[in-house]
Amino acid sequence: MEKIEYLVKEKDSGERIDKLAATLNKDWSRSQIQQWIKDGHLTVNGKNVKANYKCNQNDRIVLEIPEPExxxxxxxxxxxxxxxxxxxxxxxxxxxxxxxxxxxxxxxxxxxxxxxxxxxxxxxxxxxxxxxxxxxxxxxxxxxxxxxxxxxxxxxxxxxxVDKTVTRKYFALVHGVIPHNHGTIDAPIGRDPMDRQSMTVIEKGKQAVTHFTVLERLDPYSYVECVLETGRTHQIRVHMKYIGHPLVGDPKYGPRNTISANGQVLHAGILGFNHPRTGEYKEFQAPLPDSFTKLLNELRQIH
Missing domain, CATH: 3.30.2350.10 (Pseudouridine synthase)
Structure with missing residues (x-):
């Protein structure tokens, strides 16, 4: 186990311990330091501290870096x-x-x-x-x-x-013909108290926001684009069910009488983010999988 020792200088007085420790080695992230503090691997003057501890001049920091799991x-x-x-x-x-x-x-x-x-x-x-x-x-x-x-x-x-600056656009086939072209679902999502394996819209849940656009109406279905503002577990599946338009093929949140599609017809088609090193915005688009395209074409032929 590697041991690192550091004596706090005057210029570092008042700095949070996790922030200061993260500057001692460029390969250490602040969250890694926080985990080491939580696990008792970092001490100040021989005592365990919390991540928000404010350093004082001449504090003796000792970090024992654990072996990788x-x-x-x-x-x-x-x-x-x-x-x-x-x-x-x-x-x-x-x-x-x-x-x-x-x-x-x-x-x-x-x-x-x-x-x-x-x-x-x-x-x-x-x-x-x-x-x-x-x-x-x-x-x-x-x-x-x-x-x-x-x-x-x-x-x-x-x-x-966290800052909601990542672009995440999904494409889905849902039950029912949605009459309006655009909509926003702002409804908190949490564990379903009646079924711990499922999520649901619930008052004590975490904020969840989904924006949707109808791309095509294929009665009795709608082909939609969903843009995530937040990223809760099963968010699109839960939100579309909440407004009465569950995803086609969804075994957990959809109706029993649905198209057999080996699970929900949902595709994360567009992803965009600022590169973590350069800050340059990058966006990528993946086409619909063949099974999704085939299903859409079959429904178009019916119409």
Whole structure:
């Protein structure tokens, strides 16, 4: 275990301990420091402190850097559909049916298994089972995801999600003909108290905002574009159900009498963000998967 010692200088007096410690090594992120503080690896004058501790001149900081956790996720060679990659970030188009990261009882065949075989240097902020994962999409949702290669890129991308500056446009087929062309759903989402495996619109939930545009009416369905302002679990699926237009094929939130589509017909088609190193805005677009296009064409032929 590596030990780092530092004596606080006069110019650093009054600085938060997590902010100061993060300047001691450019490879350490502030969130990594905060985790080390929480785990008791950093002390000030021999005592544990909180991340918001204000440093005083001549404080003696000791940081014992823990050994990396053994990674239990096995890299698996996959034919990944990578749209962009550099030293900081990967943008990948996830196919329908693929789980993003391992979970108990489901440790192989995930996007993370494939990403790890492609690239070993990933952000460790989300732990050993979700290296590099900045945001997720459901197993049966296809589309674009950004993956961080280092902790600093991860933090900056997550902050953009918090600041609502990431462009995320989804395309979906929903039940019913929506009469108006545009709409905004602003309804809080939280765990369903009657079913802990599901989410629902609930007063004590977290703020959730979805903007939608009707692209095409294919009675008795509507083809829509949904733009996420927030990113709650199952947000589009829950919100569209809430307004009476659940997603076609959705086994959890949709009606029993629906088109068999092996899960919800939902595609994360457009992803845009400011590059974490250069600040340059980058936007990527992935076409609808073949199964989605085929379904739309079949419905158009009926009309």
């Amino acid at each position: 053994p990674l239990d996720v096995i890299p698996e060679e996959m034919d990944l559909d990578i749209y962009y990659e550099d030293q900081d970030v990967i943008v990948v188009n996830k196919p329908k049916g693929m789980v993003v990261h391992p979970a108990p009882g489901h440790t192989s065949g995930t996007l993370v298994n494939g990403i790890m075989a492609h690239c070993r240097d990933l952000s460790g902020i989300n732990g050993v089972l979700r290296p590099g994962i900045v945001h997720r999409i459901d197993k049966d949702t296809s589309g674009l995801l950004m993956v961080a290669k280092n902790d600093r890129a991860h933090e900056k991308l997550v902050q953009q999600l």
